[in-house]
Amino acid sequence: MQEHMEERPTARTVGFIGLGRMGLALAGHLLAKHPGLMVHDINPTPVNALVKRGAHAATSVAQLASECDVVFTMLPGPAQARSVWLGPEGLVAQARAGSTLVELSTVDVETIDALAEAAALKGLGFADAPVGRLASHADKGESLFMVGAEDAVLREIEPLLLKMGTTVQHCGKAGAGTRTKLVNNFMVLCYCQINSEALVLARAMGLELEGTLDVLLNTTAVNGQLRDKWRAKVLAGDLTPGFDLALGLKDISLACASAQRVGAAVPVGGLVRDLFQMAKSAGHAGQDTSSMTDFWASVNGLKPLRLAASSQKGTTQ
Numbered sequence: 001m002q003e004h005m006e007e008r009p010t011a012r013t014v015g016f017i018g019l020g021r022m023g024l025a026l027a028g029h030l031l032a033k034h035p036g037l038m039v040h041d042i043n044p045t046p047v048n049a050l051v052k053r054g055a056h057a058a059t060s061v062a063q064l065a066s067e068c069d070v071v072f073t074m075l076p077g078p079a080q081a082r083s084v085w086l087g088p089e090g091l092v093a094q095a096r097a098g099s100t101l102v103e104l105s106t107v108d109v110e111t112i113d114a115l116a117e118a119a120a121l122k123g124l125g126f127a128d129a130p131v132g133r134l135a136s137h138a139d140k141g142e143s144l145f146m147v148g149a150e151d152a153v154l155r156e157i158e159p160l161l162l163k164m165g166t167t168v169q170h171c172g173k174a175g176a177g178t179r180t181k182l183v184n185n186f187m188v189l190c191y192c193q194i195n196s197e198a199l200v201l202a203r204a205m206g207l208e209l210e211g212t213l214d215v216l217l218n219t220t221a222v223n224g225q226l227r228d229k230w231r232a233k234v235l236a237g238d239l240t241p242g243f244d245l246a247l248g249l250k251d252i253s254l255a256c257a258s259a260q261r262v263g264a265a266v267p268v269g270g271l272v273r274d275l276f277q278m279a280k281s282a283g284h285a286g287q288d289t290s291s292m293t294d295f296w297a298s299v300n301g302l303k304p305l306r307l308a309a310s311s312q313k314g315t316t317q
Contacts, residue, residue, distance in 0.1 A: 023074035100125030
C-alpha cells in the first residue's frame with residue numbers, strides 16, 4: 001500500500017469522463033489541485049458545475065481524448081465503458097500519441113481486458129483503478145484506488161490519484177485492479193445482506209436496536225458497512241444512494257459471473273445476488289444498498305427500522 005508518496009511531475013492536460021455520484025466528487029477534488037481539468041458527461045448539469053469552478057468542457061469523448069495526456073473515466077458499467085472507450089470516435093481511437101488512459105469504473109473482467117488490449121495495440125498507457133470506500137469518502141477526498149498497471153504507468157498516475165483520494169494500492173498488472181474490486185464488492189454486498197437480516201432478527205425478537213448495535217459494533221461481528229454506513233443511512237431514514245442498490249446488483253452479478261468463468265464455487269454470493277434482484281424488483285432501485293434492511297423488514301411484516309435522532313451517529317454513506 002502506498003499513501004501520500006512524494007509527488008512526481010504530472011501530465012500537462014488531464015481529462016475526466018463520467019460525472020455521476022462518484023465521478024463528480026473525484027473530478028472536483030482533482031480540479032481543485034490540478035487546474036485546467038477537461039471534463040465530459042452526457043448530463044450537462046455536473047459539467048456546468050465544474051466549469052463554474054474552472055474546468056474546461058469537452059463537447060465529445062473524441063475532443064477530450066485528442067487534447068489530454070491522461071484521461072480518467074468513471075462510468076456506470078461495462079456497456080458504457082465499451083461505448084466510451086471503443087469504436088471510431090471512442091477514447092482509444094482518438095487518444096493522442098503517448099497518452100495514458102485510466103478506467104476507474106467497476107466492470108467485468110472481459111471488458112477491462114478488452115480495454116487494456118485495445119490501449120496496448122495503440123501504444124497507449126493503461127491502468128484500471130476502481131475506487132474503494134464509500135461515496136462519502138469520495139466527497140471528502142478519502143478514496144482508495146485499486147490499481148492494475150505497469151510500474152511506469154503507476155508512477156505517472158499516482159500523483160493524480162492522490163489528488164482525488166488518500167490511498168493507492170498497486171494490485172498488479174493491468175486488470176488486477178478490477179479483479180480486486182470485484183472481490184471487495186462481493187464482500188461488501190454480502191455484508192449488506194447479513195447486516196439487514198441480523199438487525200431485522202433483533203427487532204423481531206423484541207431487542208432494542210441501539211443496544212444491539214452497541215454490541216455488534218464492539219465484537220468481532222463488526223464490519224465496515226455496519227460501522228460506517230448503517231447509522232447514517234437506512235437507520236436514519238436516508239435512502240439516497242451513496243451506492244445505488246441497482247449498481248450493487250450489477251457488481252455482485254459481475255463477481256459471480258467471474259467466479260463461474262474461473263470455476264470457483266461461491267454459493268453465498270449467488271444467493272445474495274438473487275436477494276438483491278428481489279429487492280430491486282420490490283422497488284429499491286435508486287436507493288442506497290443499506291435499504292436491504294427496509295426490504296427484509298417489509299418481508300417479515302415489520303415497520304422500517306429507525307434509530308431515534310439522538311442515536312444517529314456517524315456521517316458516512
